[in-house]
Amino acid sequence: MRSIFTITKLTIREASRRKILWAALILGLLFLIIYGLGFHYARLDLVKSMQQRSGMNIVLLHEMVNFLLLAGLYSVNFMVIAMSALISVDTLSGEINSGTIQTLVTKPIQRWQIVIGKWMGFGLMLTFYLLLMAGGTMGVVYATSGYLAPHSTQGVALLWMNGMLFLSLSLWGGSFLSTLANGVVAFGLFGVAFVGGWMEQIGSFLGNQVAVNIGIISSLIFPCEAVWRRLVFNMQSPLVTRLGVSFFSSSSVPSQWMIVYAAAYAVVLLIIAMWRFNRRDL
Amino acid sequence: MSTSPVIETDHLSKHFRDNVAVADLSLQVERGEIFGFLGPNGAGKTTSMKMLLGLITPTAGNGNVLGAPLGDREAKRRVGFLPEHFRFHEWLTAEEFLRLHADLYRMEGERTTRRIHELLELVELKAHAHRKLRTFSKGMLQRIGLAQALLSDPEVVFLDEPTSGLDPMGRRLVRDITRDLRTKGTTVFLNSHFLSEVEVTCDRVAFIKEGIIVRIGSLDSLMNGELQVVIRVRNLKPESHQGLTRWCRNLQIEGEQLTFQLDSEDQLPSITRYLIEQGGDVYTVQPKIIALEDLFLEIIGENDSLEPRDEAISLKS
């Protein structure tokens, strides 16, 4: 365990020394400020136009606020995913390439401990980042409008899962691919999941089963978009759920099993990463 | 302390696809030995060392270090290693770097701090302890890497070309450190193509070429049979030359100077006695050990026969 923590500490120290941590923090705060301002003025406008037309309708206002919150979380989801892949894409392949790994693995430490130690280091930083970003987004909405979406904690958990999914993916890729190839794979899979998710949406909207099936298959290939859509299903207002249509989600809702699948997917990727790294020549 | 070899390999080989990096490595290194592993570029030195350290999985064969299988975690506590391309986490300071590796060795407490400072002093980097490795020159990196290899007071140290980036002072430093290690009874496995380095520090050397050990043995035994002698003698009757062929090979006579080769230094007194008996006035007797470099070139240059020629030197030591 101590060896694992040594690597975890090393990982966090590297991110901080290389100013990655600070860059992420400062830009994260900037994101929150911009989102906060945008949200504030959008909401003011909504309230004003409502009062002019039909008088205050608190239900409709909440629908709008919910939409704006999900829009914020959509960006947070993307940023956590991107951050997750970016900070870890180079960690194994880069150290193998430069040779810094050689003095590490010849110490009394198991190779898999290096992988898990790095996973924990990045995981901790991402958790912190996610709490800041998702918490900040929800906090801004709550502070300005007093609105709290349903299942907020579950939503944060699902965002976290997407982050860990990409972290495991890039450690898996790093255990045998070059940094560049690893990045290409990560964003390629993101693209597949993304387009598949939309096909499933549109397919289910138009009642086209083929499109829905393609969407489901792409979710099985990489489940990050499914996790996101599950989050939307949980967090969107009950009215939209009833209507079945919104910009972010549709009637085709990923089942709980898809979430279990995504979690297992992340764990298996991490295990394969450890296994491959264990066996390869350095 | 056991008397079994510290390093032992049995027909180790490594193939990278169809490229044979190491063909058939069988050797033993005894405790306290300074073992030199010599060969030209691409001979398979680094690959061999990496197999011994568990960095590379052998294609075939096996071995052990300190009685444990290659790459054994607990054995690694007692092993130090300086890689060939010493690249380290450059965003650490020299001291932090040593502290990290001490952590990995699971060393702790006041003693570890003392050890770190001791090593910084040894490699003459005390003044730069708080500088980032990023700002270090190649030689400084090599020095800090060396300190890292010695952190845990290891029983066996693997050094892959430890002087390649160093200035003459640094080279001497490595030589002195190697000697200190010998005094302490530490085993050293040294990859090198610096013959001079091996010549002065190593007890035994192996010559490797194209993944095959061409010769292995103590330096003395490798030099044996390669003794060249120059004698200046006056007033020697030409017919006396004939008698010298009893001992001498390739006898050449240029005026008063006789040049020939001997199998052993032990024959020199008899030769001198003979020359005097024959009425010669002997001015100088100058045995010239063929420099290791010549030997190196000779051995490595043997393209056609890679088999050991000298029966005195067995392939498996």
Ligand SMILES: Nc1ncnc2c1ncn2[C@@H]1O[C@H](COP(=O)(O)OP(=O)(O)OP(=O)(O)O)[C@@H](O)[C@H]1O
């Ligand atoms: N990862 C690898 N993939 C493919 N071939 C390799 C790899 N590593 C080494 N080789 C090949 O194995 C052979 C031995 O290489 P090695 O690095 O062991 O030589 P070396 O004796 O250390 O040489 P040098 O003196 O240049 O350091 C070379 O032909 C090299 O091309």
Ligand SMILES: [Mg+2]
């Ligand atoms: Mg080498």
